[in-house]
Amino acid sequence: MxxxxxxxxxxxxxxxxxxxxxxxxxxxxxxxxxxxxxxRSVPLGPQQQVQTINPKMGVHTRLTDEAEAWKIKRTLEMVREMGAPWIVEYFPWAYYEPEPGEFDWGHPDLVISHARRQGLKVIARLGFAPEWARPPDTTPLYLDEEGYQSFGRYAAAFARRYAGQVDYIILWNEPNLSMEWGFRPVDPAAYTAMLRVVTPMVKAANPDVQVLAGALAPSLAPPGSEWGLDDRLYLQGMYDAGAKEYFDVLAIHAYGWHFDPDEPAAPDVVNFRRAELLRQIMVANGDAEKPAMITEGGWNDHPRWTKAVRPSQRIRYTIRAYQIAQEEWPWLESISLWAFRFPWDTKTYQDYFTFVSTDFEPKPIYLEVQRYAQGQWEAP
Amino acid sequence: MRSLGARAAVWRERAGRGSIGLLALLGVGILAGLLLLGRDLLGSEDLTWQAMQRRGSWRVGMDPSFPPFEMLDETGQPVGLDVDLARAMAQEWGLELEIVSLGFDGLVDALLAGKIDSVVSALPYDPRLTQDIAYSPPYFEAGVRLVVPQGSPIQDVQGLAGMRVAVEWGSAGDAVGRRLRREEPSIQLILRPSPEEAVAALLAGDADALLIDGVTLGLAQAQGAAIQAVGPPLESDPYVIALPLDAPVLQERVRAALASLRESGALARLEARWFASSEMTP
CATH class of the missing domain: 1.20.5 (Single alpha-helices involved in coiled-coils or other helix-helix interfaces)
Known part of the structure; x- marks a missing residue:
């Protein structure tokens, strides 16, 4: 039993x-x-400084959709270790002000605190309108006069919160492309009207912040094109509309496509030195004292994209572009090339703009640029 | 407290009810399986395959800018390995091949939008897209290979210690080479500005081995270079055919046709023909 x-x-x-x-x-x-x-948080670690022979070097990071704190930190560490003191980062309005006046600064706090701790200077790109700030059935890239005040309040809140941490703010992106202007005909006067509203609000919130305008896409589109407008014509249109008083720095996008960076500039060519044509327009409009910054640019080494170059050319051209910025363009404060790393592979030609793979493996171009920044680079 | 006998009866009763439930579940599963199998076999739900039959053609998207897989001839017609491969498959199905020329980055979107039936365009496999599209088995491996002269004692990456390894500067092969050198610092990388010059370095004896992609390797071999890949791909990059997710009949037909072309040697002959006819231009 x-x-x-x-x-x-x-x-x-x-x-x-x-x-x-x-x-x-x-x-x-x-x-x-x-x-x-x-x-979500990882230790900031000790204060770091960027060691480089070229203090104008920068990259455009893409941390907007990078959720994991350690990946944000590692990305910024690798930027610093490459020898680039500048980053451009995107802070979409719709992400951080989902309801009017309700801000969620968690992610920007994370990115900016880690960037600062790595000794990096942050250029903040603002844009991407929330649904509540635009008419129904429009894209987040649509911003009309009704939304300028709202955008200004976001930009001012950003400038105020990060005073002393972020000294440069880009207002909107590539407004000379119809897609980036909410699929409307592009309009330099309307963009200038936005600057006229938003810039004073930003300055009132933080008088020390520098407002970057333009960030125009290199384009040969003629007037009346449904796709956009030639960046030279658009910039002149901005000056004609009175933009001069409403920005401190011109943001330039300088892509080289398949051209050598020493290929001379020409109005009918998109190449790296097209930046010089935009500079000429600044000077012609009495804006010579104002600096410029390249906030996007570079070369792509996709094996099949028609605007790409060979990987070896990309390395040479990239380093040469950093050299040109430092040695030949005193009016240029910084040059941030597209794009340091994506959170995940896009599986398009975009992946071939990056310096570091999604799993943080440095590409050969990263290592070569790093050697350049250390003053040790020689072309093989 | 129940007696042991009563407990046993309860367990038997529960077990009996469980068996009935299990049998019912099994029956439903078998029925569902038969329905799915029948649907696939009859093709009643494969609207892509049905449209191809009505149209009498297989509408294939490709970007004809990547020799020897696809390019335009002097008359502006798409030619190349992928063109012949797709044509051979279409012929097997009694269909015409209809090529839609598109930019490489627009191919998958065109497939998702139903503008084309398939993509045959040296398309690399992307596991992230398998939620939206189906892939054929690979028909070409374009990843990074370790390549040596025929007769070389080097048989894998373990044999690279102290060796000179040619790479295209900045390429995926260069990235692999730098990774290997981190583990084995005695590896000396020979950087060359183009893949063709990296191959030339190996052939000239300036390097002991080469890290190069499968396409460059195929071109060099087809043009008589006495070199061979050893070991598995060091970084895989298989080319596949992309198909609609809801096209089970087409998926099966493509799989079977590829297997048949591979077994008959036709795929190898196509590769040999097109790689030999394309030139490596340093």
Missing amino acids: SRFIPAVRRPNALRRLFTALVLLGLLLTAVFLVWRPFS
């Missing part, structure tokens, strides 16, 4: 074991839920 006693008791023992496991599970869940918000 006694042999059967344990068998009778086993269900109770199992029940107790089951209960214990459930309680343990609940306890672990509670610990996880409490811990989770804190797990």
Whole structure:
């Protein structure tokens, strides 16, 4: 009989074991839920400084959709280790002001604090309108006069919050492309009207911040094109509309496509030195004292994209572009090339603009640029 | 407290109910499986395949700018390995091949939008897209290979210690070479500005081995270079055919046709023909 006693008791023992496991599970869940918000953060680490022979070097990072704190930190560490003191980063309005006046600065706080700790200077690109700030059935790239004040409030709130941390703010991106202007005909006067509203609001919030305008896409589109407008014509249109008083720095996008960076500039060619044509327009409009910054640009080494170059050319051209910025263009404060790393592979030609793979493996171009920044680079 | 006998009866009863439930579940599963199988076999739900039959053609998207896989001839017609491969498959199905020339980055979108039936364009496999599209088995491996002269004692990356390894400067092969050198610092990388010059370095004896992509390797071999790949791809980059996700009949036909072309040697002959006819231009 006694042999059967344990068998009778086993269900109770199992029940107790089951209960214990459930309680343990609940306890672990509670610990996880409490811990989770804190797990987003990683230690900032000691204050770092960028070591480089070229203080104008920069890259456009893409941390907007990078959720994991350690990846944000690692990205910015690698920028610093490459020898680039500047980054351009995108802070989409719709992400951080989902409802009017309700700001969520968690992600920008993370990015900016880590960037500062790595010794990097942040150029913040602002844009991407939330649904509440634009008419129904428009894209986030649509901003009309009704939304200028709202955009100004976001930009001012950003400038105020990051005063002393972020000294440069770009207002909107590539407004000379119809797509970037909400699929409307592009309009330099309307863009200037936006600057006229937003820039004073930003300056009132933080008088030390420098407002970058333009960020025009290199384009040969003629007037009346449904796709956009030649960046030279657009910039002149901005000056004609009175933009001069409403920005501190011209943001330039300088892509080389398949041209050598020493290929001379020409109105009918998109190449790296097209930046010089925009500079000429600044000077012609009495804006010679104002600096410029390249906030996007570079070369692509996709094996199939028609505007790409060979990987070896990309290395040479990239380093030469950094040299030109430092040695030949005193009016240029910084040059941030597109794009340091994406959170995930786009599986398009875009992946071939990057310096570092999504898993943080440095591409050969990263290592070569790093050697250049260390003053050790020689072409093989 | 129930007696042991009563407990046993309860367990038997529960077990009986469980068996009935299990049998019912099994029955439903078998029925669902038969329905799915029947749908696939009859093609009643493969609207792409049905449209191809009505139209009498297989509408294939490609970007004819990547020799020897696809390019335009002097009359502006698409030619190349992918063109012949797609034509051979279409012929097997009794269909005409209809080529739609598109930019490389627009191919998958065109497939998703139903503008084309398939993509045959030296398209690299992308696991992230398998939620939206289906892929054929690979028909070409374009990834980075370790390449040596025929008769070389080097048989894998373990044999690269102290060796000179040619790469195209900045390429995926260069990236692999730098990774290997981190583990084995005695590897000396020979950087060349183009893949063709990297191959030339190996052939001239300026390097002991080469890290190069499968396309460059195929071109060099087809033009008589006495070199060979050893070991598995060091970085895989398989080319596949992209198909609609909801086209089970077409997917099966493509799979079977590729297998048939591979088994008959036709695929190898196509490769040999097109790689030999394309020139490497340093």
